Amino acid sequence: MVRAGNAPVPEDLGRGTTEERMAKVDRDAQLLSIGGLAAASGLSPKALRLYAESGLLPPRRIDPFTGYRSYGADQVRRAQLIASLRGLGMGLARIQVLCDLEAAAAVSELRSWWRQEEADAFSRGAAVDDLVRDLGERPQEDTTMTASTADHPTASLQVATAAERGPVRTAQQDAVATRELPGGAVLLALADGFGTDDDLSARVLSAFVDAVGGGGAAGQDPSADPLAALEAAWSAAEALVPADGPDGATLTAALIHAGRLHIAHIGDTRVTLVRGDRIEAVTQDHTRLRSLVAAGRIAPEEVAAHPDRAVLNRALAAGAPTAPDLLIRRLEPGDLVLLSSDGLHAVVDPSALADALTAPAADVDQLADDLVALALEAGGPDNVAVALARI
Numbered sequence: 001m002v003r004a005g006n007a008p009v010p011e012d013l014g015r016g017t018t019e020e021r022m023a024k025v026d027r028d029a030q031l032l033s034i035g036g037l038a039a040a041s042g043l044s045p046k047a048l049r050l051y052a053e054s055g056l057l058p059p060r061r062i063d064p065f066t067g068y069r070s071y072g073a074d075q076v077r078r079a080q081l082i083a084s085l086r087g088l089g090m091g092l093a094r095i096q097v098l099c100d101l102e103a104a105a106a107v108s109e110l111r112s113w114w115r116q117e118e119a120d121a122f123s124r125g126a127a128v129d130d131l132v133r134d135l136g137e138r139p140q141e142d143t144t145m146t147a148s149t150a151d152h153p154t155a156s157l158q159v160a161t162a163a164e165r166g167p168v169r170t171a172q173q174d175a176v177a178t179r180e181l182p183g184g185a186v187l188l189a190l191a192d193g194f195g196t197d198d199d200l201s202a203r204v205l206s207a208f209v210d211a212v213g214g215g216g217a218a219g220q221d222p223s224a225d226p227l228a229a230l231e232a233a234w235s236a237a238e239a240l241v242p243a244d245g246p247d248g249a250t251l252t253a254a255l256i257h258a259g260r261l262h263i264a265h266i267g268d269t270r271v272t273l274v275r276g277d278r279i280e281a282v283t284q285d286h287t288r289l290r291s292l293v294a295a296g297r298i299a300p301e302e303v304a305a306h307p308d309r310a311v312l313n314r315a316l317a318a319g320a321p322t323a324p325d326l327l328i329r330r331l332e333p334g335d336l337v338l339l340s341s342d343g344l345h346a347v348v349d350p351s352a353l354a355d356a357l358t359a360p361a362a363d364v365d366q367l368a369d370d371l372v373a374l375a376l377e378a379g380g381p382d383n384v385a386v387a388l389a390r391i
Helices: 016-029 034-041 045-053 071-089 092-099 103-136 200-213 226-238 289-292 350-358 363-376
Strands: 069-071 157-166 174-180 186-194 248-257 261-267 272-274 278-281 325-331 336-340 384-390
Touching: 034 069, 034 071, 045 069, 045 103, 069 336, 071 289, 092 103, 092 336, 103 226, 157 174, 157 186, 174 384, 186 200, 186 272, 186 278, 186 336, 186 384, 200 226, 226 248, 226 261, 226 289, 226 325, 248 336, 248 384, 272 350, 325 363, 336 363, 350 384, 363 384
Parallel strands: none
Antiparallel strands: 157 384, 174 186, 186 248, 248 261, 261 325, 272 278, 272 336, 336 384
């Protein structure tokens, strides 16, 4: 490389016609570092490195001495397109094909890919139905209490809640509640609203908790079949979903009875089970990208700064699937159950949250306050709410 003063001159500047050389100088003047490309595209450097290593977004220049990568300003749009296609779950090889096509051909390629995705989903649905029938014919697991859970009845639960609007949001759209139910069961529930109706989450939560507490039809004891009681009460929450517009809510509920944790869940509020120093994320966020990560179709580092990272694909909202996940887990004495809104788990550093949850057993009221404090110390950009139960 020859230098004029302090300005580096491209090694291949002398090749080609004068017009070609001038065009190359113009492109070089618009080169971006990987940090500059990340800022311009709204994507994370980790995701951009993945795209580069996959051959989808090769750097325009790699410095032979430092290894620094430089990208063209015209590659911003390509980076965003790659991220959008990854956000749909398309594989890297198929994206390479699509990105190299002209617009009309790329549209045809995308539609063709989606038709196969729909066919694959239909086929998997049929296989799921077969497995459900098969599992339903097997002998059912004994769900009676073990000796350890019988010695620690549900009534001995320590329960606490805490909620905070935070310094950024102008309204509190997180709602949390607990209730003792007939038959000795205890219900914890949490809703996180979105849109313009600030009170929707509180109404949804109240209707759901009242329906579970009433035991459904004819006042049936919810502890007789906790999962069925949660599912039956779900319609009370669904009835409050606006017919149109941007307003909606997530809803996560945990009914604890006879050594079992029964869960109904939709959205990105979470249930976490802590047993000693082991932390289990019981629920899965119903966001498009998290589902793809769980399926191994995109890498976690692609999610961090993806523009669609918070887009829900299931929620109590107009036009969205509203059926909940229904889950059951065993409980043991000493277990800690946490329900949290994303104002906690999307804000607090995971290691700090883990340290707080696995610290020696503390008063749950204090722990609830401590968790909210962690969210506020991290900037409190969102409402935060938690519900805790220690067995």
